[in-house]
C-alpha cells in the first residue's frame with residue numbers, strides 16, 4: 001500500500017485532501033502545527049505535529065513518519081498562509097511570513113524527501129499552488145508572489161527529477177469554501193489610516209463573496225486522491241470553476257495592461273463615479 005505524507009492537514013483543502021487520501025486506502029501521515037498533543041490515528045491518517053517554518057520540527061516529522069510506514073511514495077504539500085494587504089503597506093515580517101510558509105515551507109520539505117524518493121526508485125510530489133500562482137489579484141500581492149515562486153521552482157524540479165522517476169504536480173485551486181478564517185490575516189499596514197483602505201474594503205468584499213460561494217473542498221480532495229493513482233501525473237492541475245478557468249485563459253491572451261483593467265474592474269478597485 002502506498003505511503004503519503006501530507007502537510008497542512010488540519011484545515012481547509014489540506015484537511016479534505018488528507019481525508020480523501022486516507023479513505024482511498026493510502027497509509028497517510030498528516031502534519032500540522034495544531035496536531036501537537038493530538039498525535040495518532042485519525043480520519044486524516046496518522047497525525048504528527050509539523051511546523052514547515054521550523055527545521056527541527058520538519059526533521060522530527062520526517063524521522064517519526066519514516067519510522068511509522070517507511071519512505072513516502074507521495075508528498076502532498078498543502079500548508080498555506082495568507083495575509084491580505086496592499087503591496088505598499090505590507091510589513092517586511094508579513095511578506096517573509098507568507099514566503100516562509102508558502103514557498104520555503106514547501107521547498108524545505110521537498111529537499112528532505114527527495115533523497116528518500118531517489119533511493120526508493122521514484123515518487124510523486126504534489127504542491128498546492130493556486131490560480132494566484134498563475135495570475136495576481138489585488139491585495140494578495142505577497143500570497144501571489146509566494147505561489148508564483150513555487151510555480152517557477154516546480155517547473156525546474158519537474159525536469160530535474162524526471163530521470164529519477166519522480167513526478168511533480170502543481171495543484172492550482174480556484175476559490176473553495178471551507179478554509180479557516182484563522183489563516184487569513186489583514187496586514188497591519190492596511191488599517192483605517194491607509195490610503196488604500198476604501199479600495200481594500202471593496203476588494204475584500206468581493207473576495208469574501210467568492211470564497212463563501214466557492215467550490216466544494218471535499219470534491220477537490222477526492223479529485224486529488226484520484227490523481228495520485230495515475231501513472232503519469234500532469235505538471236499542472238487547475239481545479240476551479242469555469243469562470244476562474246476562463247480568467248487564466250484571458251491572462252494568457254490579453255495584453256498585461258488590458259488584463260489589469262479587467263481585474264481592477266472585477267474587484268471594484270476604483271470607486272464607481
Ligand SMILES: NC(=O)c1ccc[n+]([C@@H]2O[C@H](COP(=O)([O-])OP(=O)(O)OC[C@H]3O[C@@H](n4cnc5c(N)ncnc54)[C@H](OP(=O)(O)O)[C@@H]3O)[C@@H](O)[C@H]2O)c1
Nearest residue numbers: 008010011012013032033034051052079080176179180183
Ligand atoms: N481555500 C482556497 O480557496 C484555496 C485556493 C487556492 C489555493 N489554496 C491553497 O490550498 C492550501 C490550503 O489552503 P486552505 O485555504 O484550504 O487552508 P486553510 O484553512 O487556510 O489552512 C491552512 C493549513 O495550513 C497549515 N499551516 C499553516 N501554517 C503552517 C506551518 N507553518 N506549518 C505547518 N502547517 C501550517 C494549517 O495548520 P496549523 O495551523 O494546524 O499548522 C492549516 O492546516 C494552501 O496552500 C492554499 O494556498 C487554497
